[in-house]
Amino acid sequence: MQRKIYLTMHSREEARQIFLSRFQDYRLATETIPSRQARGRVTAEPVHARFSAPSFHAAAMDGLAVRAEDTFGTSDEIPRTLSIAQGQAVMINTGYPLPADKNAVIMIENVLLSEDGTVGTIRAPVYPWQHVRKVGEDIVATELLFATGHRFRPADIGALLTGGCAEVRVQKRPRVAILPTGSELVRLEDVAEAIPAGKTIESNAEVLAGLVEQAGGEAEICALISDDFEIITSHVQAMAASDADMVVINAGSSSGSADYTVRIIEELGEVLVHGVTIMPGKPTILGVIGNKPVVGIPGYPVSAIIAMEQLVLPLLAQMQQIHPQPPVTIQAVLAKDMPSRAGIEEFRRMIVGRIGGEFVAVPLKQGAGAITTLTRANGILRIDAASEGEKQGQARGIELLIPLPEVERTILCTGSHDLCLDLLNDFLRKQRPAFPLASTHVGSLGGIMALKQGMCHLAGSHLLDPRDGTYNISFVRKYLADKDIRIITLVHRQQGFIVPRGNPRGIATIHDLFAENIRFINRQAGSGTRVLLDYELERHGLDGDAINGYGQDEYTHMAVAVAVLSGKVDVGLGIQSAARALELDFVPLVEERYDLLIPGALIDTPMIQQVLRVINQEDFQQAVELLGGYSTRETGRLVDPT
DSSP states (O other): OOOOOOSSOBOHHHHHHHHHHHTTTOOOOEEEEEGGGOTTOBBSSOEEOSSOBSSSOEESSSEEEEOGGGGTTOOSSSOEEEETTTTSSEEEOTTOBOOTTOOEEEEGGGOEEOTTSSEEEESSOOOTTTTEEOTTSSBOTTOEEEOTTOBOOHHHHHHHHHTTOSEEEEEOOOEEEEEEBOTTEEOGGGOSSSOOTTOEEOOHHHHHHHHHHHTTOEEEEOOOBOSOHHHHHHHHHHHHTSSOSEEEEESOOSSSTTOOHHHHHHHHSEEEEEOBSEESOTTOEEEEETTEEEEEEOSSHHHHHHHIIIIIHHHHHHHHTOOOOOOOEEEEEESSOEEOOTTOEEEEEEEEEEETTEEEEEEOOOOTTOTHHHHHOSEEEEEOTTOSEEOTTOEEEEEESSOHHHHHTOEEEEESOOHHHHHHHHHHHTSSSOOOEEEEEOOHHHHHHHHHTTOOSEEEEOOBOTTTOOBSHHHHHHHOTTSOEEEEEEEEEEEEEEEOTTOTTOOOSGGGGGSTTOOEEEEOTTSHHHHHHHHHHHHTTOOGGGSTTTTOEESSHHHHHHHHHTTSOSEEEEEHHHHHHTTOEEEEEEEEEEEEEEEGGGTTSHHHHHHHHHHTSHHHHHHHHHHSSEEOTTTTOBOOOO
16 A cells, blocks of 8 residues: 655644634534433533522521511610510521511521520611522522533532422533554453563553543444454444544554555545644544544554644534633743754653742653653643754743642652652652652763752762762762752662573673673663673773673663563663562672762752651561562661761
8 A cells, every 4th residue: 555645734723723613513412311410511502490599588597587677776775675485586597488477587696585585685686688598599480590501510500409400401422433443452351461472452542532531522432443444444434424423543544554544534535634743643634524523543642642632622622612721831940951843843741840939840751652651741841833942941831730739749859760769659649748759760960960950859879989889979079069968878779680581691790791692781871870880891891892782771770671571682780679570580790879869958848858757667668678689778877978
């Protein structure tokens, strides 16, 4: 099949406007539902009250029901006594019907009752209808309660029931048929122990369905469809003829040889847009078949979500005549330079936290297929299509993905990767209040630079000084001499060679890395692990460039372990807990100290105090030891920098 190219790209706003205007007259079917089930639904016609509320004159206070005229002239100098026994006044509770011959209520606090409760003395008059809820004060029978297009909130259900409306006519929820396509896909339920070679677990459909339901719609996920033009065409045709209000085809929207979506929509209907100048999400297709919107969503998870949020959800809102609230936006200082392609509007996933008096935003790695960048992110930065990127230190608007108070409690941790940080995050989230720990892995030296620039609350580091065998102290002196930095030990940990189970290549010492056909994976320059490797090479008089793979690197210990597990390499340098997590073998090389570097100005803040409390707890330290390859003998200790 000939590859399809993007002939005309549209901006996000242009594509959205084309799509919305084409379906501006689209009307959802309607249905009648019980009012008790109406929360979140949208009225299809005006709703009028059947009953008045209150339907009788009701006391608005506890007290005495009286004729206001009987109290006129009363004052402190001329108190008045009202007979309860003879009916001149009647004891009444809030919400009770007012006796027919009474027109006001005196608050019980303003009445001096006799010991036998038969007489009440007052020292001030009341006016007619004082402290009384009159008939129809809230709702008058036949009045308009809700106009067409109103989305019911919890309080509205009370108004419906109070006004006597047991049922209400609403728009049906927009139904969206989701077609997951791809011969490489398998359902998780069909995977016994290991994912078959070349297969991918299908997850996008559930994510898209969740977005549809969150937007007020109903999603129908179809069975997995293989990459076959005729089969996909048949399914699309069937869904376009069904009672679904929209059809979403996931994957197949790009220009690969098995990407059929645009051709199918062209043959069955009309393509309105193919290609949007956003990243991720560029291959998105917007079309129409039989007056029904049909969307081709890219297969990469982040692309699928961004395209869905930016182009599909606005149409669902228009169908329901609702206007979603825009996201909360704050100004945050960018922690890094962020280059971007001119002509493409880029959506960058960010981690945001407050340091002192300003917010700081740290970018997560790019990649349309990295779903965890969205699960970890708490904010989104939009880089304008006219820009070639953003500079470190600039303040830019960040759209928040979580509530602002949670962002303000987020701890920004930058530096060396360690599995204990994930454990620490879990413990911190269980505290009250919770302080989420958001860690980004740039290596020990990168963490020190982030501290120098004021872009994180704390940094993880295990930088060895080969001259005296100390960790981190000399680097803090060198790069952070003008700052008050506290060095707190988190753990001692085992560094060594991560190898496949059984150690088939017999890796035992650093010299074995130079053996013929040994494939090695390194850590990035500036990481403590890289410093350790280079120190060991120098100590043994070895040239790292002679190692097959010395120039290939990863940013985390788990990434190194995955490279070994997958068979991509034979060995990598990392921590024992990473090897243990993936059931790999481990050859110890050295025990090292891993510290948390914390600015003195932040040490007494609630979030850092919570960190220090947690790492000193026995249950946290026990959990660390269970990971394997760790010692907590000095955890929580303040290191003497001298």
